[in-house]
Amino acid sequence: MSVLLYLIPISLFLGGIGLVAFFWAIKSKQFDDPEGNAARILLDDDEDPN
Amino acid sequence: MTVATCSACVAVPHDKIEQTIAAEHTLDLSVPTVHCAGCIGKIERGLKTLDGVQGARVNLSLKRLRVQYDGRQTIEDAVLDELANLGFEAHLLDGKVLTDKPDTTARGLLIRLGIAGFAAMNVMLLSVSVWAGADGITRDFLHWISAAIALPTIAYTAQPFFKNAWSALRVRGLNMDVPISLAILMASGLSLYETAHGGEHAYFDAALSLTFFLLAGRYLDHQTRAKARSAAVELSALEMPRAQKVSRGQVETVAIETLNVGDRVLVRRGARVPVDGVVAKGAGELDMSLLTGETMPASITLGDAVYSGTLNLGPSFEVNVTQIGQGTKLAEIAALVATAEATKTKYTTLADKAAQIYAPLVHLLALVAFLFWQFYTGDTRLAIGIATAVLIITCPCALGLAVPAVMTAASGRLYRAGILIRDGAALERLVDVDTVVFDKTGTLTTGEMTVVDAPKGAVLNLAASLAAHSDHPLSHAVAKLATAQDLPVIQDVMEHAGKGIEARSGSSRIRLGRAEWIGCKPVEGYVQTWLQIGETTPVAFLFEDTIKASSKDAILRLKARGLQVVMLSGDTQSATDRLAEKLGIERAVGGVLPDEKLTLVQSYGNHVLMVGDGLNDTAALAAAHVSMSPASAIDAARAASDFVLIKDDLTLIDACISLSKSAKIRMLENFAIAAGYNAIAVPIALVGLATPLLAALAMSASSICVSLNALRLTKVRGR
Numbered sequence: 001m002s003v004l005l006y007l008i009p010i011s012l013f014l015g016g017i018g019l020v021a022f023f024w025a026i027k028s029k030q031f032d033d034p035e036g037n038a039a040r041i042l043l044d045d046d047e048d049p050n
Numbered sequence: 051m052t053v054a055t056c057s058a059c060v061a062v063p064h065d066k067i068e069q070t071i072a073a074e075h076t077l078d079l080s081v082p083t084v085h086c087a088g089c090i091g092k093i094e095r096g097l098k099t100l101d102g103v104q105g106a107r108v109n110l111s112l113k114r115l116r117v118q119y120d121g122r123q124t125i126e127d128a129v130l131d132e133l134a135n136l137g138f139e140a141h142l143l144d145g146k147v148l149t150d151k152p153d154t155t156a157r158g159l160l161i162r163l164g165i166a167g168f169a170a171m172n173v174m175l176l177s178v179s180v181w182a183g184a185d186g187i188t189r190d191f192l193h194w195i196s197a198a199i200a201l202p203t204i205a206y207t208a209q210p211f212f213k214n215a216w217s218a219l220r221v222r223g224l225n226m227d228v229p230i231s232l233a234i235l236m237a238s239g240l241s242l243y244e245t246a247h248g249g250e251h252a253y254f255d256a257a258l259s260l261t262f263f264l265l266a267g268r269y270l271d272h273q274t275r276a277k278a279r280s281a282a283v284e285l286s287a288l289e290m291p292r293a294q295k296v297s298r299g300q301v302e303t304v305a306i307e308t309l310n311v312g313d314r315v316l317v318r319r320g321a322r323v324p325v326d327g328v329v330a331k332g333a334g335e336l337d338m339s340l341l342t343g344e345t346m347p348a349s350i351t352l353g354d355a356v357y358s359g360t361l362n363l364g365p366s367f368e369v370n371v372t373q374i375g376q377g378t379k380l381a382e383i384a385a386l387v388a389t390a391e392a393t394k395t396k397y398t399t400l401a402d403k404a405a406q407i408y409a410p411l412v413h414l415l416a417l418v419a420f421l422f423w424q425f426y427t428g429d430t431r432l433a434i435g436i437a438t439a440v441l442i443i444t445c446p447c448a449l450g451l452a453v454p455a456v457m458t459a460a461s462g463r464l465y466r467a468g469i470l471i472r473d474g475a476a477l478e479r480l481v482d483v484d485t486v487v488f489d490k491t492g493t494l495t496t497g498e499m500t501v502v503d504a505p506k507g508a509v510l511n512l513a514a515s516l517a518a519h520s521d522h523p524l525s526h527a528v529a530k531l532a533t534a535q536d537l538p539v540i541q542d543v544m545e546h547a548g549k550g551i552e553a554r555s556g557s558s559r560i561r562l563g564r565a566e567w568i569g570c571k572p573v574e575g576y577v578q579t580w581l582q583i584g585e586t587t588p589v590a591f592l593f594e595d596t597i598k599a600s601s602k603d604a605i606l607r608l609k610a611r612g613l614q615v616v617m618l619s620g621d622t623q624s625a626t627d628r629l630a631e632k633l634g635i636e637r638a639v640g641g642v643l644p645d646e647k648l649t650l651v652q653s654y655g656n657h658v659l660m661v662g663d664g665l666n667d668t669a670a671l672a673a674a675h676v677s678m679s680p681a682s683a684i685d686a687a688r689a690a691s692d693f694v695l696i697k698d699d700l701t702l703i704d705a706c707i708s709l710s711k712s713a714k715i716r717m718l719e720n721f722a723i724a725a726g727y728n729a730i731a732v733p734i735a736l737v738g739l740a741t742p743l744l745a746a747l748a749m750s751a752s753s754i755c756v757s758l759n760a761l762r763l764t765k766v767r768g769r
Contacts, residue, residue, distance in 0.1 A: 004188075008195060011175060015168050022164040031160060036110030039087035 077117040077129060078143040082681060082688070084113055085696065089138070096136050100128055115140065156276060159269045162207040166265055169203035170258035174746070177255040181743050193245040193252045200254035201238060208234050208261050210268060226405040226450065229412045233441040234260060240438045243431075251435065256442050256745045263447045263753045270454035274461055274474045293324040296368060311371050318366045320521060322359060325371045326378045329354050332367030333547040335522060336360045339491055339664060346577055347522060349548020359665060363521045364547040383644060383665055387690055390648055390673035399475045400717055401453040408449065416440045419736050432738070439740040443731045448752040452720035455760035460713040463764050468697030469706055476692030478717075480676045480710035482657045486608050486703070487650075487670070489662035490619035490626060493680060494633065494700070495595040499527040499577065503592040511537050512555060513581045513591070516562045519543045520551050524579045528562075528591055550579070558584035565590075577625075595629055604700035605633050611707065618642050618650060620666055648673055661703065663687050678703060709763075716763055720756045727752040 030037065084093065090108045097106040097117060102125055105118040115133075119125045126142060133140040173196045180192055211234065214227035234257050241252040294316040295304045301316055306324050309315070314330060317323050323336070333351040338360050347363050350356060356369055357379040373379075420437035424430060457474045464471050471477060488494050504510060514532030517525035540553040540560070550563010561582045565572035568580040570588045582588040605615055617638040619626045626640030639650065647670040651658050660667070660674035663683035671677035671690040679691040680698060688694050695702050731748045734740050 004191070008176075012172060012199075015172050019164055019168040023161065026157060026160050026164075031156070033109045033111045036090065036108060039090055039110055042087035043091045 075119050075121040077119065077126065079115045079117070079129070079133070079140045080113065080143055081108070081115050081133065081138050081140045082113050082694075083138055083696065084108055084110060084115075092136055093133065093138060096132055097129060100125075100132055103129070114143070156269070156272055159210070159265060159272055162210070163262070163265045163269055165203055166207040166258060166262040169199050169207075170255065170262045173199055173255045173258050177252075177742065177746070180252075189250075190245065190248055193241075193254075196252060196254040197242055197245050200258055201242070204234060204238055204257060204261060207265065211261075211264065224405075224409040226401070226409060229409050229441065229444070230260075230264060230450070232413075233257075233438075233444075236434075236438045237442050240435060244435075251742050253438065253442060253742050253745060256742060256749060259746065259749060260442065260447055263749070264450045267450040267454045270451075270458045271474075274454070274457050274471075294318065306374075309371055309374055311374060313371045315369045315371060316366060317356075317362045317369060319362060319364065322361050323356050323369065325358050325369065326373035327356060327369035327371045329356060330368045330370040332365065334362055334364035334367045335548055337363050337523075339497065351548060363523075365545055367547075383668055384686070386645060386648065386669040387672045387686070390669045399453070400478055400714075400721075401449075404449060404452075404721055412441065412444045415444065415732065415736070423738065436735065436738045436740075439735045439738075439745060440732065442745050443735045443740060443748055444728050447749050448720065448724035448727065448756040451753055451756050452724060452760075453717055455757050456713050456716045456720065456763060459716075459760045459763040460709060463709060464693075464706065467702060467705060467709075468695065468699065469702055470694040470696055471692070472694065473692045476676050477710045477713050479692075480659070480707055481714045483613065483659040483676055483707065484657045485614045485616060485654045486659045486661065487616045487618060487654065487674070488605075488635075489660075489664065489667045490617055490621060490629060491595070492663040492682065493661055493667075494601045494617065495597055495629070497523075498596045499523055499593040500596045501527055501531050501591060502576065502594050503590070504528070504531060505581070505589045505591075508538075509581065509583070509589060512540075512560060512583065513562055515540050516543070516551055516553055516560060516581075519553075520545065524577070524591070524593060525551070525562075527593055528579070555583075560584070595625070597629070597632065598698070598700060600698075600700040602633055604703055605635060607701060607704040608707075609634070611704070614654075616654065618647055618670075644669055659703075661700075678706075713763060716760055720759055723755050723759060724752055727755075 025031065081093070084090065090110060093108055093115060094106045097103050102120045102122045103117060104120060106115065108115050117125070117129055130140055130142070176192045176196050180189055184192060208231070211227045211230045214225060215231040218225040218228060237253040237257040237260075241254050241257070244250070244252050293304060293306050293309055295302050295309065296314045296316050309325060315325055315327065317334075329350055329352055331352075333349070335347045335349050336356060337347045338357075349364075350367075355372075359379070416437045419440045420433045423433035423436050427433070457477065460477055461471045461474070491497055505513075510528075510532050514529050515537035517528040518537070519525075538555060540555045543551065543553040545551050546563065546567070549567040550561060552559065552561045552563075554560070561568055562579060565578065565580050568582050568588045570580060572578060573590055573592060576592040576594065578593065579591045580588045581591065608615055614637070615635050617626065617630050617633075617635045619629075619638070619640050620642055621640055623640035626638045630636075630638035642650065644666040647667060651660055651670040651674050656675060658674045658676075660671050660677045661679065662668075662671055662677075663680050665684055665686055667679075668686045668690045671679065671687055676693075677691040678693040678695060679687045680695045680700075681688075682698065683691070683694075693706060727748055731740070731744070734744065
């Protein structure tokens with residue numbers, strides 16, 4: 001059962017990465033305009049040809 | 051550019067300084083009609099081509115636009131013009147009222163949701179090993195790790211529930227958060243005790259997933275409310291209008307709050323009157339529809355009172371300010387709206403009703419379980435364990451999700467159909483509606499005029515070329531009627547404010563205007579204008595309101611539902627009656643003032659749906675059980691309404707009622723599902739057979755069932 005000593009920290013670490021990514025998403029305002037962000041992927045990035 | 055004049059600035063990179071300077075100049079606008087990726091692209095690309103604009107960003111969720119610019123004075127008009135050219139209606143928002151702070155509550159809930167989710171998943175994994183058969187020291191070890199993850203997480207993430215429960219208990223009340231907090235606290239406490247004593251059952255996973263599901267419900271609920279609140283903020287931030295102040299012959303644009311009684315203000319053609327006052331110079335024609343709902347402009351001359359919000363259709367005139375701030379007609383209506391809102395009977399939402407029954411029942415059950423097992427076995431540890439299991443199993447996880455999930459699904463569906471919901475509970479209220487009251491002008495009609503009877507050929511063309519010189523709605527209608535490519539040439543056009551327009555064609559004088567001015571007898575019962583060429587007999591143009599394409603169908607559908615339809619209008623009784631007959635409305639009242647509208651709406655009972663668009667409707671909208679306004683409505687009316695029809699289609703009202711009915715059914719079903727789970731799980735818990743595994747299963751399964759049931763609403767049934 002000593003494998004638990006490795007596995008539990010590893011699972012916590014992996015979950016932690018997800019949690020940090022989620023915090024980053026909140027911080028970079030990705031939840032402030034959900035409808036706008038959903039629509040923006042349909043826009044072309046052709047505003048600046050040069 | 052030499053920015054670094056002081057030594058401190060040298061230390062800061064040059065472009066950093068410029069960024070700071072630029073960032074200070076922002077302009078916030080409300081753009082209510084933006085609704086898709088195309089709109090975003092069009093607006094942002096269009097504005098970036100303007101001189102001085104450095105950036106533009108649309109927030110589609112809030113329907114707002116933020117423009118960054120270099121600080122030049124003329125930018126507001128340029129931006130508004132560009133938006134108008136692109137086809138978007140926009141209003142300036144007062145940056146002072148709009149706080150730049152992001153929504154901290156939503157962010158706090160999201161962060162808590164993330165942490166609770168992370169912790170719940172990890173603890174659940176550990177619990178699975180316990181359920182799989184871990185025992186002895188391994189089980190204790192797993193329990194201790196679970197405790198180490200769960201306890202700090204619960205202390206932080208469940209705070210919103212603890213706070214709510216505490217504030218309810220302090221005033222000796224009960225809300226849904228009391229059983230929630232009790233269950234979470236008891237589950238954590240009991241599990242810690244069990245863990246410390248090497249016990250078999252620990253409920254850390256249940257406590258965490260409970261917190262997680264409830265936070266999800268809370269977040270959904272908050273999002274629906276946040277939208278409504280942002281609309282309310284917008285109203286107070288709306289239109290910091292400017293006025294053209296005239297002093298010593300010089301015209302200067304100033305903010306309206308700097309004006310004093312006695313100041314003189316210039317009202318240009320096509321502009322709204324910014325203040326209440328009396329005409330001091332010139333004469334004109336005012337579109338008062340905003341205040342009175344009347345279609346036809348009123349002519350004003352020297353000494354007449356004018357009110358803020360009315361639109362100048364004639365040549366420019368000057369006004370002496372008589373009222374500012376709280377004394378204006380606009381402020382009076384705002385006060386009327388406030389009283390209307392205050393007198394409205396408070397509606398108890400389904401969720402509140404459920405909580406009122408649920409919370410005492412759950413506490414009673416847990417208490418009964420505790421007392422029974424205490425006296426039956428004399429084992430306090432067992433009795434507390436069973437009481438905790440009852441609390442966890444009955445905990446309104448599904449109940450907490452039942453309403454928010456349905457609301458989110460319903461508002462998403464409405465949004466796609468073209469309806470913005472401003473108050474979530476309005477969807478519940480809409481179910482009980484028995485009377486629908488419509489405003490006439492601007493709601494059932496477009497506010498424009500259609501020609502009923504008019505001369506044709508050369509006479510019409512002559513009238514049209516004369517009409518092209520005026521902003522009067524009747525002139526627009528006449529000009530639209532003429533299809534000829536090249537209209538006859540006229541000279542010496544002269545506008546007589548409030549009377550008509552005059553010009554010379556060849557050698558003869560032509561006049562287009564009011565019957566009294568031309569000198570003939572008006573035709574009864576019609577809105578009209580007359581044309582006279584030279585000294586010939588005058589000819590009449592007769593008009594009527596243009597009915598919106600969807601009006602008739604919408605009223606038919608509402609009547610088919612068995613609802614009573616009423617039309618109210620500030621227009622004359624005869625005009626109102628004529629339109630009512632066309633639309634098949636039996637009850638129509640004309641000549642109604644704003645406060646009369648309010649009392650009439652209140653007199654039709656407690657379940658009135660009011661649909662209106664003008665300032666004169668605002669108080670009635672606020673007082674009605676449910677209210678809707680078309681997108682073309684003025685902002686005050688939109689802010690007073692529960693629903694805004696973004697698409698100009700009145701049949702959406704019927705669709706909205708249908709959806710409200712199915713949403714209510716979904717909510718009741720969700721309550722039934724939650725109750726059903728409890729009916730099975732509670733007896734098991736009461737007899738002491740509930741294990742952490744069973745608690746986790748029952749809770750997750752009922753929450754998922756409830757969410758899935760709510761999602762059924764998003765499916766559009768084909769006809």
